[in-house]
Amino acid sequence: MTVIGKGTPSFTFPRTTGTVRWFRSPSDVIESIDSDLESTIAFVESGGTTFLSPILGRLGGIVCRDGTLRSHLAIVSREFDVPCLVGTELTGEVADGTEVVLDIVDGVGVLRSTAADPGEEPAAQRDVSTAWWSYIRTIGDEIAVKPFDLTVSAEALDALIAEELTDDRLEDLVQHMGRAFKPEMTRRSGFTSELFPMLPYMSLSVIDDFHTYAERVAVIDAAMPAEQIARAVKNAPGKLSPLWIWMVGYHYLCGRECLIKMGRLRRDERIEEIRTVVDFWRRLALAHRGDGTLDYKDAGFTNRYLPADVVDDLVRQGTTLDAASAKALKRLNATVSGYSFLYFCDSRVGVADSGPYPQPDGRKTIVRDYLSLGPSEWAYPWAEDLTPPYAGLTLALTYDPGKFTYFEINDWGTTFTEPDQLLSAVTEATVIGHRDDGTSELLGPDRWGELLADVSRNHMKLYEKFASMEREDRIFSATRMYTSGLRPFAAIAGVTDQIDWSFSPDTLALYPDPLDDDDKAATIFGTALVANDMPGSFSPLR
Template identity: 30%
Template sequence: MPQTIPLDVGELNRQVEFWDILVSENSKRRTGLTSGLIPVREYTGYSGMEAWLRWPDILARCDEVIEASELGAKMRGPGTQTTNAHPFALACIPFGGWRALEEFSKMGLAPQVDDVGDRVRFLIDYWIRWVEPWRDDGFRSCWDAADTLRTCDPEVIDTLYEAAWPITTDDDNRMARRFVAGLQQYLFLLYLDTRLGTGDTGPYPLPNGRHMIVREFSSLAESWIPWSHVAADVPYQNLVVGLVFRPGVHNRVSDLSSTFSVPADNLAWLEAVSVFDPRPGGELVPVDRQELPDILAAVKRAQADAYRLMNTWSFEEKVRNGTHVYFRGLMWPFTSMVGIDHEIDWSLPHPHTAETVWPIFAGGLPESPDGDQVFFPMFPRLEAEG
């Protein structure tokens, strides 16, 4: 059995309170949960219940194959398709489902599960055991580490830095900006208006007052995403970009895997850029700068095809596919690294909520008078034992 951390109800509730604060603080920085194409509120709301009902079993199976702390260490560094959104989601997404199912249970629409305490205990226990070796800096979140995340080891940063080509002209800067922005926009669409395909780590100190942000782009080509056949001609599955900034630029990385900077347009102050293809086993293969226009052109074609395809989906299909992105996509780095992804039944919706709760989300939620406001506390608390 995997080694676990003894957590009584008092400590569990303190950890839930930590997640309340963490989600609340990060929510102040995010954009709204609205989209002109995809019903984001509906699928993020429903996916929490799928995660609450199913992630504990999936993670327990991962734990049987590779214990969480060992897996966290293995998933450090570029090329694992792991962004900081993944540890952030480990608790907050299913905890949101915990709260939602509590409310639906009060309405008589779906019973709450009868092992709430065990689920909360396992999710927090797994997160602690996984995230500490993954971060490897003595902290469990960017929020309590002054908005820093350094999962790339020094030798990786040296490789990215030494291969970086200088940004010396306005044309160089425009080329770099268009490449980075083009990949981000494409993955934002492919992941149905979420940032799961793009993640930043850093800042990493460099000589002479400079620093680097490492930006990873995941599942650019045909992948686990069911509609990614539109990307069959994209030549790279994953890319790692080293962004070297001039002295005086301030970049901080949040728990939502985004960089907040002063000045706000930090890419205007790029000094150098490198692009690598991460291979299995940790190998980093440099991508020639002359390839970037062709990569971007292939991505733009895939983006146009994806947009046309998504416009043919019904509302319910959009909610189902969005739920798939959250429910499966946030587990993908874990289940694929462990080698059990093929074992999992990823079908939706879960029988526990299929007949009563799913139609509420699949049919469209009413507009909320409070918009996307986050209320504190977000999550329930466990009752004292005995």
């Protein structure tokens, strides 16, 4: 179809198809009174109601070249529920008998001819786009869950990724993200830690993300587009965490909200920078997940990004657990989990679950990645002298879903079940160790005890290092951890050395006052993102 005009819709109406008939005089109206007008799209020059009044309620639609939303024709067409465009600018002559479609795209009324345009996207892709953006605008339940009932083909996914993020779409997407984020904040545990002052470092880090991400993202995206990065790392576990993708968009917008709360940013400022970062995140998430969803929550609290043959290979290498190996697995997982939380400064950044992946026998598999255990390419000073035997681990955990009444992997890649012991239901497990040189090794149960001991030794070394730090050093270590969120993507794109990774002076100006104060930081962070009077966490852009 070819766009042949644009105007202002008199109200929000569904896509409407009909046949053009020009009405230029009262005699044209009178001649049509006995006609079936249900599929007639009346074209008129001016916006008066009385001209079409004898037939207005029977028309399939109206296109008026004059008028505004306050025109009489716009007002009465709303009352009759007759789709109407006013103030329509046509690209050329439109003849009687032309089949046309009236549509609304990002709030703009669009008039199309049904005649094929050689360069036009297929109808199926266009319909997916319309439905996808409608989903984004839909309000979910109390925890922002809403049904995603689209089937997105590879071609339609490519088309979604390639779409321009217009002002209206950007606004819709930011509000969708805010509605998804707010209930997760209310459902999570408290922001407390005896070792790391969490609210100061979280506030500093997201604010620094807002100050620095647009410039960094532009460098990464120019070297390797977001969608190419995502596709380069989704063919195997242990390469890149879905949580890191999530953080790109959400942490950035959290920083914006904190600055708005502090009176240091107006909500209509830096819109182009926001577009740069949110669009990078959107394309990254769509390409990595591959099903048209952006988050775990969109997909019913799942993320099955790994190819089926990769999961099958992981499961094939698994060990059927007996009582002793099941106990050893639980101890290993708990030990590595505790170490990972410490390594990432009391955050869950280093562990992410994907799945659940269904198995032919009715069981399901969770793939759990521990993505950094030792010296890091992300320049974590506290990791430089750690000596774990592996750079990272992947666990494939196959379980009986009948053991649970509830199962969820949230947007942060954390699995929650009822009853709340996933490992107790695991019947088969695979443990893979990843080395710095890119090679991997299958670790059978006979190796788990040795691995546990190695991780425990490094845990103690790391704990002593953090414990010996002053408060300010711990705050900025944790801030460094979070603000390194783009480093994995920069490394894949080959531009790590082209980016300035230092803290923004605008961020440092907020320390120590107010962001060294736990109570002040808690008030800023909590009020900005949770205890606000908005339906979501993120302010509108205008």
